[in-house]
Amino acid sequence: MTKTIGNPLTWLAGTTASASRSASDAADALGSEITTPPEVRQLDMDDVRTALRxxxxxxxxxRSDVFFLIAIYPVIGITLALLAFNSARLPMLFPLAAGFTLLGPVAAAGLYEMSRQRETGQDPNWAEALHALRAHVLGPVLVLALYLMGIFAIWMFAATYIxxxxxxxxxxxxxxxFLSDVLTTxxxxxMILLGMGTGFVFAALVLVISLxxxxxxxxxxxxxxxxxxTSVAVARRNPRIVATWGLIVAVSMTIGMLPAFLGLVIVLPVLGHATWHLYRAAVPKER
Structure with missing residues (x-):
């Protein structure tokens, strides 16, 4: 039988039902039948070097796909910087830039999927990577991303208070x-010491829960x-390696912010892909 388009009410009903199924799948994926994390491995510096390589x-x-995937990241960074200047919130420029790195794991979600597909012998592009982030994946990722955004908001509140x-x-x-007041008073x-100490706590928290x-x-x-x-278990078993990884990320992201956040176009994808391989080294594959 030939399939026709149907009337608007039929189309709306079908679209609503499809959206409801996707939302239901995403909601169901927030939990898991697995109640305990898998065993995690002991890591060493060779694992870090291998992950980076x-x-x-x-x-x-x-390269071409990655540039497209993370192009929005430096754009958002520049926007935040301009907002800080235009709204007379210059003191918040550095906290914005530093806190912005807390959202790096969210921006790298597509990169993880590309690395996952490549290790299985596929040759994915950005469109395939984003398509693979289907409802049962996207739901939990977005919810965890909201937690990180909440931590980012609390960090900005703390920075303002300081x-x-x-x-x-x-x-x-x-x-x-402003620079004279910061450096000579x-x-x-x-402010510098309190800000760096508080920022370290926030960065360590995000690293442990999102690694x-x-x-x-x-x-x-x-x-x-x-x-x-599982992420906490990896950090608990490998505190020195995780701290080293955090330092590598912090230094790389700082360098990547120069000039005008554009260095993140290279730094972010390399770190994103490397994080996937560090995960592979720390958490055994499912049997």
Missing amino acids: KGLADFTAF YNITLGPLPPLSVTG TAGWQ VSFPMLIDRRAGIPVAVM
């Missing part, structure tokens, strides 16, 4: 005046609780 190889293989009790609460009159150095959780959610139907517990 494989990450660079993936970046080279997917500025208010040191150099604030009035905004600076000029860029040069006691209050400025108090392997995002790759794991893409790799298997583990559910958010198990994925986060």
Whole structure:
């Protein structure tokens, strides 16, 4: 029988039913029948070097696709910087840039999927990678991303509070005046030390809960609780390696912000692919 388009009410009903099924699948995927995280491996510096080498190889293989995938990242960074200047929120520029890196694991979700497909012998592109983030994957990833965005918001609130009790609460009159106050006054150095100490806590928290959780959610139907517990288990068993990895990420992202966040076009995909391979080294494949 020839299939016709049908009337608008029929189309609307079909579209609504399809959306409902997708939403239901995404909601069901937030949990998992698995109640305990898998065993995790002991890591060493060879695993870190191997992950970085494989990450660079993936970046080279997917260069054009990767550029497209993460093009929005430096654009958002530049937008945030301009917003800080235009809204007289200059003191928040550095916290914005530093806190923005907390969202890196979210931006790298498509990169994890591309690395996953490549290790199975496929030759994926960005469209296939995004298509693979279907409902049972996308739901948990988005929910965990919301948690990271919440941490980012709390960090910005903390940074504002630190500025208010040191150099604030009035905004600076000029860029040069602000830099002078930051670098040559006691209050400025108090702001730097308090900000760096608080930022370290936020960065460590995000590193521990997201190091392997995002790759794991893409790799298997583990559910958010198990994925986060697995990430914590990796950090607990490998504190020195995880701390080293965090330092590598922090330094690389800092370099990548120069000039004007555009270096992230290279840094982010390499780190994203490398994080997938570090996950593979830390968490055994499903049998």
